[in-house]
Amino acid sequence: MSAAITSLIDGLNPQQRAAVTATEGPVLVLAGPGSGKTRVLTHRIAYLIREKNLHPSALMAVTFTNKAAAEMKHRVEGILGDRLKGLQIGTFHSICARLLRREAESTRHRNDYLIYDTDDQLTVINQAMTEQNIDDKKYKPRAILNAISSAKNELTGPDAFIAQGYMAEVTRRVYQRYQEILISNNARDFDDLLMDTAILFRDHPDVLEKYQQFYEYLLVDEFQDTNAAQYYLVKELAAPQNNVFVVGDEDQAIYAFRGADYRNVLQFRRDFPQAQIILLEQNYRSTQVVLDVARAVIDKNSNRTRKALFTERQGGTPVQVFEAYSDSEEAEYVVTTIEEQRRKLSLSYKDFAIMYRTNAQSRAMEEACIREGVPYKLVGGIGFYKRREVRDLLAYLRLVNNLDDSVSFSRVINIPKRGIGKKSVEDFQAWAAKNRYTTSRALEALADGEVTPLNSSAVKKFIEFHRMILEWRQEASSNNLAALLDSILIRTHYTMHLQETSDDNEQFMEREENVKELRGLLDKNIGMPLNEFLEEIALVADIDTVSDALDAVTLLTLHAAKGLEYPVVFLTGLEEGLLPHMRSFDEPEGMAEERRLMYVGITRAMQRLYLTYAFRRLMYGDSTPGRPSRFLADIPLDRVEGAPSKMLQNQSRRSFEAETRWDDSTERRSGSLLAGLGRPNKPASLPAASAPKKENLKYKTGQKVRHAKFGEGVVIHSLRMGSDEEVTVSFSDKKIGLKRLAASFANLEILGEK
DNA sequence: GGGCCGTCGCTTTTT
C-alpha cells in the first residue's frame, strides 16, 4: 500500500475504514448523525480512484442537494489534490435531467425541454381542470397535484393510473390531460425527471446497458429519503455487478411527504441479501448531553434499528429550555442570547442557527435580528426565483428557449400590458388545444391567416409578440444571455412597467435591484447555452444558494437543516400543532416523522442546544394560545436547565415536572397549561381557552386585568386549585413578566376581553 | 380590456 493510500484510511475508525475499503458488491451503511458519513463517502471516492485506479467518470455519486454535491467534490479534490474530470456527482434530479437531455431521441421530449416548478405545475393543473369543467372549489388543484406527484413517484403513469372512487377518477382525468399539456409544451415537472428516466431504462434496454457499463460504482447518500422511483433507478443502474454503496439513517427520514420511503433500507437488505452492513455509531459532532437528549426523543419511535450512539466528548452544557410569552418574545430571547453567547464564548455569528418547523416562523426571528442588529441569512422562504419580476423575465427567457411553453406564454403575453386580456388568451389556448397545436404551431397558424375565434386586432397583437420572440431567439444563439436580457428589457419597456406597477418607490427600487441581480447572474454565465442555464436554476434548492463565507446567523427549517451542523442551535416553536405539526396528528407514521424531525434538529448541535416555545403565537394575523410540544416531555430533566430569568426558570421547571408526572393521566391535564400532552388534540379545542368556561372560572385566557401592585396584564390561563383559582398573568411591565397568582388574594380587576 | 375593491382561504416540510 502506498503512503497516499495509507493516509486515506488513517484517522478513520474501524467501521469507517471498512466502509471505505469494501469496494466490491452491495454495501449498506447505517450512519448515525455526526458519525462521519461525508468523510466516509469522500474517502471512498478517493480510494476508488487511487487504489482501484478507477477513472472518475466511472463513478456516480448521488447526494441530497447540489450544495452537498459541490462540497463533496471539493473535499475529494482536497484529498486527491487534482481535478476529478467526469466524476458524476449530483442530485437524482440533476443527474436525470442531464441524462434525459442526452438521450432525448429515445424520449417524448426534445433536448431543449423545460423543467416546471410547483407554480408552473399548478398553472397546468388549472388549465387541465378548466378544460374539463372541474370545479376547483370542490377539487383542490393542490390536492390533485399531490396525488399526481405521488403516482409519478411510484412510477405510475397516467395510463396505468387506476381510479377507485370519485376523487381518484377526477385525478385520473386531470393527470391524463396534465401530462398531455406537459408533452405538448416540451416541459417536464420534477417527478417526470425521475419517472421518464425510469421509463427510458425500461423501454430502451440498450440505453440502460450503456449506463450500467459506464458507471461501475454507485454511491447514494441520504438513502432513507429515496422514493420508489429513485430506488428503481439505483437498482437498475447498479446491475449486474451491484457495486452499490448506500448510506442512510432511518431516524433521519423526513421526506415521506414527497414520496420518500425509509423502508427502502429494509428493501435493500432484501434485494441484496449478500450486502455488507456497516454501522457507524461513534458521534464526532455533539456533546454527550446533546446525544442523551436526542436519544430520549428518538427512542420513543418503534420499528427502528436501535443504534448505540456514543461520543468521547463526555458531559457538555445542559440543554437550555425557554418558555416565552409570545413568538416575538421568543425571538427576542433567541437573538439576545446569540449576541450574549457570541461575546462570552468568542464565537462568530455563523456558528449559530435558528431552526423552526414552518417557514412562516422565520418572520418573528428576522424582525428580532433586525431590531438587535444581528446579521442573518435566511434559507428558503420566498426565494429570489419566486419574485414576480424575476419570474416574468425568466418566462421571457424560457419562451425564447422553447416557444411551446404555454405556461410562460400566458404569463407574459400581456406583461407589460399589450391589450391582450384573459379572454383572448383563453380563446387562443382553447383553439390551439382543439386543433392539437402546440403554442408555436398555433402562432404560426395565426401568421398564415388561419381562421380563429380571435378578432383581427387581437390576432395582430399575437403575431407581433411572436415576431419579437423569434428575433430574440436569433440573439440567444450567441449565448450572451445578459445581452439577450437587455434586449428584452428595452423592447418591452420592462423598467417602466415595473415603475407603473410598484406601490411605492421603495418597492420599485427593490424590484429593479432584483432585475439587476438576475442580469448579473446571466453575465456570470456568459457562453452558457440558455437551456442549460434554465435547467440549472430550475434545480437549485434554497439551501444551495446559502453562502458559507458570510458571517451571519442561519435561519432555516428543520428540513433544510438536514446534513448540517452548528456549534449552537436554537430549536424554536416547540409547541403542539407546530412540532408536531397538526397535520400529522391523526396518522401515527406522520407523528413518528415529526419526532424524527425533532431528532434531526437536536443532532445538528455541536456544543449548545436551546429549546424554546411560546404561550401565544401570531397565526393568520391573530394571536392564538399554544402548549409545549409533547416531545419536550420525553427529555430527561437532568440534562435540562431552565430559562435565565429566575421567575421563568421556576415556571419552566414546574412545567417539565408536571409533564413527566402527568404523562399517564389525561384527565387531570385538561384545564392546565400542559393539557392534552401526549394525546392528539386540535388547537381548536385548546383546553387553555375552553376549559375555564366549562369549569366556570372567573378569569379567562386573553382577559385584560389590573393588579394593585403589578399593574396591567393579560391572563394566560387560569385553573382550579381546590376552592381557589390560580391565575397566570403576563404583566405589561417587562420586569414583572409572568406571575402565578391565587385569585382570592390577588384581587385582580377585570378590564375586559383583549 | 382594465382597474378597483371586497371576500376567502391559508401554511407544513421541497427537488
Add this chain to the structure above:
DNA sequence: GCGACGGCCC
C-alpha cells in the same frame, strides 16, 4: 395579515 380571485364599473 396577505395574496389570489371574483364581481363590479368605466
